[in-house]
Amino acid sequence: GAVVSQHPSRVICKSGTSVKIECRSLDFQATTMFWYRQFPKQSLMLMATSNEGSKATYEQGVEKDKFLINHASLTLSTLTVTSAHPEDSSFYICSARDPRDTYNEQFFGPGTRLTVL
Amino acid sequence: AQSVTQPDIHITVSEGASLELRCNYSYGATPYLFWYVQSPGQGLQLLLKYFSGDTLVQGIKGFEAEFKRSQSSFNLRKPSVHWSDAAEYFCAARPYGNKLVFGAGTILRVKS
Numbered sequence: 001g002a003v004v005s006q007h008p009s010r011v012i013c014k015s016g017t018s019v020k021i022e023c024r025s026l027d028f029q030a031t032t033m034f035w036y037r038q039f040p041k042q043s044l045m046l047m048a049t050s051n052e053g054s055k056a057t058y059e060q061g062v063e064k065d066k067f068l069i070n071h072a073s074l075t076l077s078t079l080t081v082t083s084a085h086p087e088d089s090s091f092y093i094c095s096a097r098d099p100r101d102t103y104n105e106q107f108f109g110p111g112t113r114l115t116v117l
Numbered sequence: 118a119q120s121v122t123q124p125d126i127h128i129t130v131s132e133g134a135s136l137e138l139r140c141n142y143s144y145g146a147t148p149y150l151f152w153y154v155q156s157p158g159q160g161l162q163l164l165l166k167y168f169s170g171d172t173l174v175q176g177i178k179g180f181e182a183e184f185k186r187s188q189s190s191f192n193l194r195k196p197s198v199h200w201s202d203a204a205e206y207f208c209a210a211r212p213y214g215n216k217l218v219f220g221a222g223t224i225l226r227v228k229s
Contacts, residue, residue, distance in 0.1 A: 006160075032215060043207060043219045044161075093160055097215055103149065103168050104215055110160040 006109035023094030029074035030096035123220035140208030148212035
């Protein structure tokens with residue numbers, strides 16, 4: 001099956017710094033990737049849809065300037081949390097849509113735990 | 118409002134007992150439906166999905182789910198739970214396009 005990886009799996013940073021999270025599709029080319037955020041004991045909330053070669057589409061309430069998304073290639077999307085603050089601490093999960101799949105199924109990465117001190 | 122509802126936040130079952138996790142959706146048209154499992158600190162693993170056709174869907178790890186249009190439900194079942202099934206389970210719907218909408222999740226505890 002399709003495999004999606006994320007790096008790093010865990011990151012701790014100081015308040016005010018920026019953190020980049022990578023999402024890669026390992027065995028397929030993903031024209032569309034998705035970024036989700038999950039607070040402790042809560043469900044996943046879609047942050048944005050990342051389309052290769054174009055600007056990301058952000059969900060209502062998500063700050064575009066704070067959560068920068070780049071999808072420069074068909075196998076890599078990055079999420080950069082700029083000027084991170086403790087309230088940005090969360091579990092970030094990406095998924096990628098396999099265009100070969102008839103039903104456009106999304107395959108999820110293992111997630112990245114961000115802790116901002 | 119259009120949404121996915123998992124009414125049970127926590128469920129505890131004995132090992133070997135049967136399990137049913139509830140999921141209801143509220144969309145005008147039948148969305149694509151999914152069940153995912155998440156172990157602590159891990160990503161999501163797809164258990165099964167329903168797009169159309171047979172309303173009883175078989176998944177991995179011995180799980181199955183039944184789509185009932187009349188009840189707008191897609192409940193997950195397993196006849197005999199194992200201790201390794203303890204995790205959080207998310208029901209999700211894809212009503213249109215690519216956007217997945219998740220329920221709040223149900224935490225399953227298995228007691229020996």
